[in-house]
Amino acid sequence: MITFTNSGLYCAAGDFYIDPWKPVTRAVITHAHSDHARLGSRYYLCENATVPLLQLRLGQDINVQGIAYNEAIYFNGVKVTLHPAGHIIGSAQIRLEKDGEVWVVSGDYKLENDGLSSPFEPVKCHTFITESTFGLPIYRWAPQEEIFSGIGQWVDDNRQSGKASVLLAYSLGKAQRVMQHLQHKTEKFLVHGAIANTHEALVHNGWKLPPIEHITPDTPKSAFPNSIIIAPPSADVSWMKKFSPYALGICSGWMTVRGNMRRQNADAGFALSDHADWPGLLSAVKATGAEKVYVTHGFSSVFARYLHEQGIAAEEVVTAYGEEENGNIVNN
Amino acid sequence: MQQFAKLVQVISNSTKTNEKLAALSEYFATAPGHDKTWVLALFTGRRPKRTVNTTQLKNWCIQQTGLPEWLFDESYHTVGDLGETIALLLPPPTDRKAAPLHYWMEQLLQLDKADEPTKEQFIKHAWNSLDESERFVFNKLITGGFRIGVSQKMMVNAMAKTWDIPPATLSHMIIGNWDPREATIEDLLHLHTTGADASRPYPFYLAYPLETAPEELGPPEEWQAEWKWDGIRGQIIKREGKLFVWSRGEELITEKFPEYQPLTNALPDGVVLDGEILTYANNTPLPFQTLQTRIGRKTITKKQLQEAPVAFLAYDLLEWESADIRDYPLSQRRALLESIVQQVQQPMLQLSPVITFQEWQQLAALRDEARAHVSEGVMLKKLAASYQVGRKRGDWWKWKIDPFTVDAVMLYAQKGHGRRSNLYTDYTFAVRDGDNLVPFAKAYSGLTDKEIAEVDSWIKRHSLEKFGPVRTVEPLQVFEIAFEGIAASNRHKSGIALRFPRIARWRKDKPVAEINTLDDLKKLLALHQG
Numbered sequence: 001m002i003t004f005t006n007s008g009l010y011c012a013a014g015d016f017y018i019d020p021w022k023p024v025t026r027a028v029i030t031h032a033h034s035d036h037a038r039l040g041s042r043y044y045l046c047e048n049a050t051v052p053l054l055q056l057r058l059g060q061d062i063n064v065q066g067i068a069y070n071e072a073i074y075f076n077g078v079k080v081t082l083h084p085a086g087h088i089i090g091s092a093q094i095r096l097e098k099d100g101e102v103w104v105v106s107g108d109y110k111l112e113n114d115g116l117s118s119p120f121e122p123v124k125c126h127t128f129i130t131e132s133t134f135g136l137p138i139y140r141w142a143p144q145e146e147i148f149s150g151i152g153q154w155v156d157d158n159r160q161s162g163k164a165s166v167l168l169a170y171s172l173g174k175a176q177r178v179m180q181h182l183q184h185k186t187e188k189f190l191v192h193g194a195i196a197n198t199h200e201a202l203v204h205n206g207w208k209l210p211p212i213e214h215i216t217p218d219t220p221k222s223a224f225p226n227s228i229i230i231a232p233p234s235a236d237v238s239w240m241k242k243f244s245p246y247a248l249g250i251c252s253g254w255m256t257v258r259g260n261m262r263r264q265n266a267d268a269g270f271a272l273s274d275h276a277d278w279p280g281l282l283s284a285v286k287a288t289g290a291e292k293v294y295v296t297h298g299f300s301s302v303f304a305r306y307l308h309e310q311g312i313a314a315e316e317v318v319t320a321y322g323e324e325e326n327g328n329i330v331n332n
Numbered sequence: 333m334q335q336f337a338k339l340v341q342v343i344s345n346s347t348k349t350n351e352k353l354a355a356l357s358e359y360f361a362t363a364p365g366h367d368k369t370w371v372l373a374l375f376t377g378r379r380p381k382r383t384v385n386t387t388q389l390k391n392w393c394i395q396q397t398g399l400p401e402w403l404f405d406e407s408y409h410t411v412g413d414l415g416e417t418i419a420l421l422l423p424p425p426t427d428r429k430a431a432p433l434h435y436w437m438e439q440l441l442q443l444d445k446a447d448e449p450t451k452e453q454f455i456k457h458a459w460n461s462l463d464e465s466e467r468f469v470f471n472k473l474i475t476g477g478f479r480i481g482v483s484q485k486m487m488v489n490a491m492a493k494t495w496d497i498p499p500a501t502l503s504h505m506i507i508g509n510w511d512p513r514e515a516t517i518e519d520l521l522h523l524h525t526t527g528a529d530a531s532r533p534y535p536f537y538l539a540y541p542l543e544t545a546p547e548e549l550g551p552p553e554e555w556q557a558e559w560k561w562d563g564i565r566g567q568i569i570k571r572e573g574k575l576f577v578w579s580r581g582e583e584l585i586t587e588k589f590p591e592y593q594p595l596t597n598a599l600p601d602g603v604v605l606d607g608e609i610l611t612y613a614n615n616t617p618l619p620f621q622t623l624q625t626r627i628g629r630k631t632i633t634k635k636q637l638q639e640a641p642v643a644f645l646a647y648d649l650l651e652w653e654s655a656d657i658r659d660y661p662l663s664q665r666r667a668l669l670e671s672i673v674q675q676v677q678q679p680m681l682q683l684s685p686v687i688t689f690q691e692w693q694q695l696a697a698l699r700d701e702a703r704a705h706v707s708e709g710v711m712l713k714k715l716a717a718s719y720q721v722g723r724k725r726g727d728w729w730k731w732k733i734d735p736f737t738v739d740a741v742m743l744y745a746q747k748g749h750g751r752r753s754n755l756y757t758d759y760t761f762a763v764r765d766g767d768n769l770v771p772f773a774k775a776y777s778g779l780t781d782k783e784i785a786e787v788d789s790w791i792k793r794h795s796l797e798k799f800g801p802v803r804t805v806e807p808l809q810v811f812e813i814a815f816e817g818i819a820a821s822n823r824h825k826s827g828i829a830l831r832f833p834r835i836a837r838w839r840k841d842k843p844v845a846e847i848n849t850l851d852d853l854k855k856l857l858a859l860h861q862g
Binding site for chain 1: 407411412417421799
């Protein structure tokens, strides 16, 4: 039903691509992160909540159609439905059905309910295409309550020593999640422009999010002491200078491994991820009941081999996904 | 253990020396007495004997987790640290227990003579009573090596603050041969009043590289120049009729160099020499590769003694007639040193010669010939200066010659350790030999973090094999490799071994067709073989 081409995952029967990395005619998009939603395609189809995010990131003039979760749309006899992936707001697994055969493309997903995105739902299928960003058994997330209480404690400690708390989190997804769970710690969050833009697009479309203030060159220095500042991982250290004294914390699954945390020159790392951890990946795969699994971006060869040894026919597939997260983590 | 785990966490996460210092001195002020002694021992390289080996740890972890061995290995290659890999893989503890660091250290040491099932039972029990961060430090206690950015200097400064003792005095107190099971920190800090252990060396004075023109150091006559030797920095101590040899790594290595034994009688008592341990024959140092055959060997064969005879090139005198003379100016220490070496008249004890020069330019010209003297360059020492503690700017400088360089192509890559975890940072390079590429050097250092990120991302997209630690990459990326020396080697496919190879720069401008050849290296070898 799906073939792996140079442009992306292609459904020949329905003549459309899923998350193509080259411009195509019809692109079905799992979620609005830049490695999955790329510029240049003629028509886009995605979950309703993803529409304004795509417009924000790819331009208001793109040709995009939104549908709801579980709402069916047909492409030349291929039934396409979207199902919550729990990764970020609007993120969807894409289910394809034709002549009784069912494929599901996971996009990125996590199993824990983050309180914002529609929680992950397992979808039965014959063939499952899964991500494997954290496909090693060393990655096992603590419950988010525990992580957020750790972050809260860290914010308190910083305030005690008169410091602002700067948290690095992806502007779409992680940033909103962090603010949602830390809203009791502050009246308003001070945020980087990338996060302010995303925030506006979401609020404009009816999402209720904690109050923010966009940090501009005019923001007075008096605003920073004791504040919680949210910035994307790409934010520059020189941009942060004016917050001094501050402590820098990174929210990312990569923070599990000490060396990864150390080379970021951050003061703290919190292993908070919007991807499935190792047990999450395994239980998601099992819940689909799939006979065949294709493993995309991440520790794909490792995860595919492990599934294979568990008696699930699995194969690694090379895609252009995962660049954003990996790129960010090593570059800043 | 919790307190120690917290200390390790704070120190390894912090990039600021002041924060690390504060964490250490707070630890010293609040931790239980015996824990402090252990922390001092562990952070100054006094790792106790290993009672459990890494293979055992790995196997027991595999048993506890039920993971296949290959998956354990993949995890390890990504984490880059065995102790941490195990800490992350094990299921959460079900029998939490709070015990201090010294309890675990003593228990571990007691395993020395235990049989394997006893060891296994103890380790598994420990894992099940510690949380992730405690397990991590526990495993590191076994496997050794807390490489978390605590220098000897930092330990000294933290302790100096806690106990209010001048750092230079303190650093001498904690050096040398002591056992954390027997000595306490307080014992060590009182040694100077009760009489020190006869083997105790002095902290080494270390030079910074000279990065300016030597003219900026002032008049040449205020300076003494010597060759910079490529051996093992060491101290020879003669006290109470006994001889002790220390390396700069604070390792007592007397037994490794039987050549020095005649000095037991020949040297006067109450003398400490600072100098270089070198392989040496016919009044000339031999290349470092010959010394390598002597390092790490417990028993020395006759053949080794013949092929790689060792001498001591003395360049300083720290103690004389049982008095610490580090405060004397170099000119005076040197005069005393010369008289002692003269008096001893032993072939294995040589003076490191002084290079005479009138003008800086003259010295610069001599420095260009350093390789002919089997030397790495020139040392500059201020004649009026005392012998200081640790690495200090101002009175001692090392002025090394420019390294050799070749252009080579990357052939293999492996993930790094520590802060380079999950990044491809360890590379093997090849030169051209006809139509073939011949690997000739591994290098780990020289790229910026930004370049590493770029190379890593390129490797992840251009590797030809997927499992195991080593990726074969498409031979497309050219790098300039710098190194200090070259020697023939029958252990390497290329037939050559390099001294301290590292990456000088990434030659994105250079096509693979233009890299150096094995012939180029062989020519270099013929020119410079010692």
